[in-house]
Amino acid sequence: MSTPPIQWYPGHIAKAERDLLDNLKKVDVVLEVRDARIPYATRHPQMQQWVGSKTRVLVLNRMDMIPTSVVQQWKAWFQEQGETAYFTNANQGKGVEGVALAAQAAGAAMNQRRCDRGMLPRPVRAVVIGFPNVGKSALINRLLKRRVVESARRPGVTRQLRWVRISDQLELLDAPGVLPSKLTNQQAALKLAICDDIGEAAYDNQRVAFALVERLQVVHAAAPTLGLLTGLRSRYNLDPLAMTSETYLAELAAQRYQGDTERAARQLLNDFRKGQLGAIPLELPDLP
Template identity: 70%
Template sequence: MSSPPIQWYPGHIAKAERALAEQLKRVDVVLEVRDARIPLSTHHPNVANWIGSREALLVMNREDMIPSEVRQQWATWFEQQGQVAIFTNAQHGKGIAQLAQAAKVAGTAMNQRRRDRGMLPRPVRAVAIGFPNVGKSALINRLLNKRVVTSARRPGVTRQLRWVRISEELELLDAPGVLPSLLSDQKAALKLAICDDIGDASYDNQRVASSLVDLLWDLADRPGGANPEVLKTRYGVEVQGLTGESYLENLGIERYQGDRERAARQLLNDFRKGSLGAIALELPPV
């Protein structure tokens, strides 16, 4: 019997999306923030509508959690798609200055139009949008160099839209994470669950942890793909030749007194904290 689909309860997200649509009327620049571990799965299908004719910047946060080889692969791939990806690590401030400068430059055309109409320049208004827990609030705190919005490595912390003055030249709207009301791609849903980017969700931890192991095997032969042997190094449990489900079973038996649920939670927690090393769950399409 197949496992039930991953589900979430987007009541507050639907409300936030309506509020976001209203505030977008005031926005000059859209910062689309994605999780560098899963750049494709954290692309919201409504982004193109939200951007419209506005300037847009693609931000790949958590760049520290993927190998540098994969970071370069994605940079090249996005460039081939006509996009420049700005890689950031909001926890430690890497890439933040570049992002702030890019946002100001993106708003230059807006102020030039104001001058052409005899109006005074004003701060560029930007909005950070993306899935829950991709690091939008942490980015804002880094841009300000102080903690002014609540930020945590768990989804659903930001529940209301809030304008924050970054500088005399830049204002930024902190928006709650938004999920599609329906995500038919369960492979993408599993990746979101593995990375904890899914908000208020209902899913089977054992299924998600097993999928993590299977994903490591799927990508093992690709340049930049993780070596599943990191699991043996971390837990001392043989992984060679095992499916995710079989490995989780053995991990539970050998390390957690037969408790598969505890094994699943530990495996997911270690991945999310980076204790397994820098691991990308998506590589550029070939």
């Protein structure tokens, strides 16, 4: 049986993209926010076009959700590509100051040009762009140390563009999460679904839960020393290496939910998304 591919492009995202294009003219810096668990899958194909000649600051948020050693691997990898990646934990504020400084530094050049033309300096304007639910609004709230924009545990929370003045030097534009209008890479789409970076309406929980178990098997095989399955084994007392993903979910359902595989799937996804299974990356620099 062939299952339909994951697609999600609701009206508010289409509108957000149009608004974004209108606002890009006013912006000096693009803060591109990705999910540290899936840096490849949360790379938006249009980003280059949006950045244009502006400065881009690359942020990998949710750093607390992957092991520190993997953060180091990614930092080194991005460095090799000639890019600086700022890793942040927008919930606790870790790394966010560095992001603000990078955005402000980009603005210094802009103000120098204004000054040369006899104009007064103005704050740097940066737009925060990324896939849904990666933590864009949380990052803004952290920078302001105050809850100014709505931020919650589901994709599609921010619905409108909104400017927030962080300081005399920096203004940020919070934007709704954006997604490619067609998700052509279904492996990437499954990772977005696993990480809750796409609307629930787009997918089938059981299929996504199977994909999670299979992905854990693959990442574990690529990096056995990280011990990524420890949390899973101890929480459910089931070893994902000993069985297929279908059997894994069926066993979990039998053990806990009177055979209700849908509930087991939801539980597994929920536990992963809340970090209850430990710090688990779904991609590594050499494992896209």
